[in-house]
Amino acid sequence: MKVDNKRHKDEVPTVNTDWWNYGGITRDVVLVETPQAFVQDYFIHLDTEASALKPITKKAEVSGWVKLNGASKGEKVTVEIPELKVKKTIEYQDSITQFSLKLPKVELWSDVNPKRYDITISAGSDVLHDKVGFRKIEVSDKKILLNGKTVFLRGVCLHEELPTEMRRAKTRDDALTLLGWAQEMNCNFIRLAHYPHNEHIIEVADSLGILLWSEIPVYWTIDFGNPEVLKKAKHQLKEMITRDRNRPSVIIWSVGNETPVSPTRTEFMKELVDTAHKLDDTRLVSAALEVHYNPEKNTIDDPLGAYTDIVSVNEYLGWYGGLPSYCESAQWETIYDKPLIISEVGAGATPGFHSDSLTRWSEEYQEWFYKEQVKMMERMPDNYTGITPWILVDFRSPKRNNPTYQDGWNRKGLKGDQGEKKKAFFVLKKYYEEMEKAHK
Structure with missing residues (x-):
């Protein structure tokens, strides 16, 4: 196995580009050891209508989904945002599983106030930790x-x-x-x-x-x-x-x-x-x-x-x-x-x-x-x-x-x-x- 930075006509990008074509490994490589069943992916986003949003919004609604790997249908999945004292447990449906949360209040993320919250998603012995910000972008x-x-x-x-x-x-x-x-x-x-x-x-x-x-x-x-x-x-x-x-x-x-x-x-x-x-x-x-x-x-x-x-x-x-x-x-x-x-x-x-x-x-x-x-x-x-x-x-x-x-x-x-x-x-x-x- 080797790292190869050759460019080819049928690739994205193609041969002709206007930046330096660095070779070798230029980013972190991480080996992650997981239990047999683990949280593979998730998505969470703000649902509340823009007209109801304020820098600190009460009764905000968010939704998303969770995807597990190696888990069986019925596995318990817990989504928690500790700072907001929000915690919800759902049952995994053997595929991407939807969830929704009602937040008592949320401080919105923006370019002038980049507020983020710790979030944990746990299933069995596996716990995923991340930081998220809630904001809405639209036209x-x-x-x-x-x-x-x-x-x-x-x-x-x-x-x-x-x-x-x-x-x-x-x-x-x-x-x-x-x-x-x-x-x-x-x-x-x-x-x-x-x-x-x-x-x-x-x-x-x-x-x-x-x-x-x-x-x-x-x-x-x-x-x-x-x-x-x-x-x-x-x-x-x-x-x-x-x-x-x-x-x-x-x-x-x-x-x-x-x-x-x-x-x-x-x-x-x-x-x-x-x-x-x-x-x-x-x-x-x-x-x-x-x-x-x-x-x-x-x-x-x-x-x-x-x-x-x-x-x-x-x-x-x-x-x-x-x-x-x-x-x-x-x-x-x-x-x-x-x-x-x-x-x-x-x-x-x-x-x-x-x-x-x-x-x-x-x-x-x-x-x-x-x-x-x-x-x-x-x-x-x-x-x-x-x-x-x-x-x-x-x-x-x-x-x-x-x-x-x-x-x-x-x-x-x-x-x-x-x-x-x-x-x-x-x-x-x-x-x-x-x-x-x-x-x-």
């Missing part, structure tokens, strides 16, 4: 609601990489470092690009109150016409949702990024959206969609947007085309009455390289780029509800080969590879401070 009137209130997603994209040591981010301390950098910029939301990140990132986000977008690597031009590739993508989607569906920080499941429009691709992606909804109907489903660019108006009309809960698009006006001043006249429209997230936007800057604002790769150019983007955001359609600039920190990529300004690094980070803040970092920080005040 209403072209806005995203968290616990019944509009939330603006002040975000940033992130790769699972600690650039200062040129390795995978693999520990809890690594997670605290990366998410701490995001909090310095006043972020309340992170798009985890472009694959499910390790459990430390998710757990720390739970504890800090950072909302998450979690994504499978259906990336660019995979083989959309191959049924086996669709099967692999569905398997990865199921694994991601199975692992993290009890994590309150995760509010969006993403089924892909920048997949070129075609009928075959759209049917492939619709299958993934439908699968995500079936596996977990308590969260939103999205993908980074394509944009129809036009000198008169940029139109968001990707047919996949008809099936996602929110519309998310990547745009790089002023970097891959024209100057940042192009944003002054750029107009946007979307054919979908759904919340809109700008899921990527960015420009490269080599840390420490300073020049006038017209000089590409300078921190001044990147700063100008974001100043123009912020002004353009004020003219976005009224369903604009969040943004995740590309990207928090420079990361390694073999596709980025400019010997002077890149040298194997994607330089669109708001921080450099040594963690130094570029000038654009402070543009976003100021914007997020203003948006936080505006949405209180």
Whole structure:
């Protein structure tokens, strides 16, 4: 047996990607000894209507299910939340068994109050311990609601990489470092690009109150016409949702990024959206969609947007085309009455390289780029509800080969590879401070 990081055309992701293809074992490997019958899986979520929710909600209702392994029908299963003095015993039905609980009161989890509760689920001699947070995420009137209130997603994209040591981010301390950098910029939301990140990132986000977008690597031009590739993508989607569906920080499941429009691709992606909804109907489903660019108006009309809960698009006006001043006249429209997230936007800057604002790769150019983007955001359609600039920190990529300004690094980070803040970092920080005040 060996660890093999070779890429293949019929895999997810495929051969062509824009991040470092780390090899070896880059995450924890844990051997767990269990009794013959044990708690294999569970799910618990808040049922109470959003209109009845308050930061501390009385008589809240939650429901869920338990799955045992090696147990017989009739086995007693106990679900307990000690802090709330709630305890219920049910009988296992030899398959996934539903349960519901009435909580006398519950303090809701949110980005401003990441309250969590210890939960234990026991069956026979086996006891599962976990921490859960109760919150509700939904769409209403072209806005995203968290616990019944509009939330603006002040975000940033992130790769699972600690650039200062040129390795995978693999520990809890690594997670605290990366998410701490995001909090310095006043972020309340992170798009985890472009694959499910390790459990430390998710757990720390739970504890800090950072909302998450979690994504499978259906990336660019995979083989959309191959049924086996669709099967692999569905398997990865199921694994991601199975692992993290009890994590309150995760509010969006993403089924892909920048997949070129075609009928075959759209049917492939619709299958993934439908699968995500079936596996977990308590969260939103999205993908980074394509944009129809036009000198008169940029139109968001990707047919996949008809099936996602929110519309998310990547745009790089002023970097891959024209100057940042192009944003002054750029107009946007979307054919979908759904919340809109700008899921990527960015420009490269080599840390420490300073020049006038017209000089590409300078921190001044990147700063100008974001100043123009912020002004353009004020003219976005009224369903604009969040943004995740590309990207928090420079990361390694073999596709980025400019010997002077890149040298194997994607330089669109708001921080450099040594963690130094570029000038654009402070543009976003100021914007997020203003948006936080505006949405209180």
